[in-house]
Amino acid sequence: MNFPVKITEQSFTVRTARVAEIAAKYADAVDAEGRFPSEAVDTMKAERLLGIQVPRHLGGEGASTTEVAELCSVLGQACAASAMVFAMHHIKLSSLVEHGTESEWHAGFMRRIAAEQLLIASATTEGGIGGNLRNSICAIEVGGDSCRLEKDATVISYGSHADAILITSRSHPDAAPSDQVLTAFLKDQYTLERTHIWNTLGMRGTCSDGFLFKGKAPAVQILPKPFAEIAAQSMLASSHLLWSGVWYGIAVDAVSRAQAFVRAAARKSPGVPPPGALRLAEVSTLLQMVKSNVVAGLKAYEDAKSDPDKLSSMGFAVAMNNVKIASSETILEIVNHAMLICGIVGYKNGTPFSLGRHLRDAHSAQLMISNDRILGNTSSMLLVHKQDTSLLG
Numbered sequence: 001m002n003f004p005v006k007i008t009e010q011s012f013t014v015r016t017a018r019v020a021e022i023a024a025k026y027a028d029a030v031d032a033e034g035r036f037p038s039e040a041v042d043t044m045k046a047e048r049l050l051g052i053q054v055p056r057h058l059g060g061e062g063a064s065t066t067e068v069a070e071l072c073s074v075l076g077q078a079c080a081a082s083a084m085v086f087a088m089h090h091i092k093l094s095s096l097v098e099h100g101t102e103s104e105w106h107a108g109f110m111r112r113i114a115a116e117q118l119l120i121a122s123a124t125t126e127g128g129i130g131g132n133l134r135n136s137i138c139a140i141e142v143g144g145d146s147c148r149l150e151k152d153a154t155v156i157s158y159g160s161h162a163d164a165i166l167i168t169s170r171s172h173p174d175a176a177p178s179d180q181v182l183t184a185f186l187k188d189q190y191t192l193e194r195t196h197i198w199n200t201l202g203m204r205g206t207c208s209d210g211f212l213f214k215g216k217a218p219a220v221q222i223l224p225k226p227f228a229e230i231a232a233q234s235m236l237a238s239s240h241l242l243w244s245g246v247w248y249g250i251a252v253d254a255v256s257r258a259q260a261f262v263r264a265a266a267r268k269s270p271g272v273p274p275p276g277a278l279r280l281a282e283v284s285t286l287l288q289m290v291k292s293n294v295v296a297g298l299k300a301y302e303d304a305k306s307d308p309d310k311l312s313s314m315g316f317a318v319a320m321n322n323v324k325i326a327s328s329e330t331i332l333e334i335v336n337h338a339m340l341i342c343g344i345v346g347y348k349n350g351t352p353f354s355l356g357r358h359l360r361d362a363h364s365a366q367l368m369i370s371n372d373r374i375l376g377n378t379s380s381m382l383l384v385h386k387q388d389t390s391l392l393g
Helices: 009-033 036-044 065-076 080-099 104-118 225-270 277-304 312-342 355-367 371-381
Strands: 120-123 141-143 147-151 163-172 179-185 190-196 210-220
Touching: 009 065, 009 080, 009 210, 009 355, 036 080, 065 080, 065 225, 065 277, 080 104, 080 120, 080 163, 080 225, 080 355, 141 190, 147 163, 147 179, 163 210, 179 210, 179 225, 190 312, 225 277, 225 355, 312 355, 312 371
Parallel strands: 120 163
Antiparallel strands: 141 147, 147 210, 163 179, 190 210
16 A cells, blocks of 8 residues: 655654754753653654655655754754664664565565654664674574574663664574674564663663563564675665764754854953854864765765665775764864853853763764774775775765
């Protein structure tokens, strides 16, 4: 059955603005209490934003990665935790959209996501693999028409609040660690035993506790393509680009607060250059650099999506890695600049210029996935791949 939906970029923006308003209202409480941003996520569902990536013929709105990244940045300006939940959901949904449409079960699952606004969590990390999502210790066991999986997942993004989890594992008990599959488990098909509490410096509202996952489901819920292909052709790019959209949003709000501070100072002393004005000009340059970096990455991905070979190439992987590294490192510099501009009122909590939450949330950027790991992968690829030096890509 087709579900024709007339949608425009403006309506995405209008709907997301309503979510952002709610997210901003509760952002400080979500951070202080380390709780899930339920008000913002409930509004995402009410605005039907969780299924926008699903193709139109499956009941969704066919939103592009570029459109989703823009919405991540809008939400990032309001509440980074809410924005990250939205981004992580759509990163997992992109794997289904790009690699599951030919599978009858996964197509039906996408119909449900669009119709019921299901929230999808991610379980790619595991105890004993050191954060390397391209290796697994656990293995899925297929017997007849069903499959079973037990995984020591040290982090499952908002796992207790999700309606389904996409989880990685070895493809069978005798498979190599890198021979992985991605499986969708619905909420009534698994149990979660909490093993780690998400008590962190920032991104506290993502509630990414650790769990012992135990699931049983029909074997058709295993995505038909190897996880290696899924990671290279969609997950790598969508992760780095949507995360960068969130981080850009954090930086935008920090600069906006710094700009408001400088303007207030200028009004108090007309004709006198306000303190921080030059730093504001500097930080504006840095913000534009992040924007240009993310926009270029989005264009590269959209241009490559029709070419699986290009998506799997070393050159493309290097480009996406560079987007992530540059975005995650530069936003810390931006927020720190904004803090210096605002001074003590930026350092204090509870002022219109407070930046503590922004700074703590921004520190997560270099750790998701570790920049050292990404740089190590990039350096290995550059040993055999020539760096792209063309201005036009």
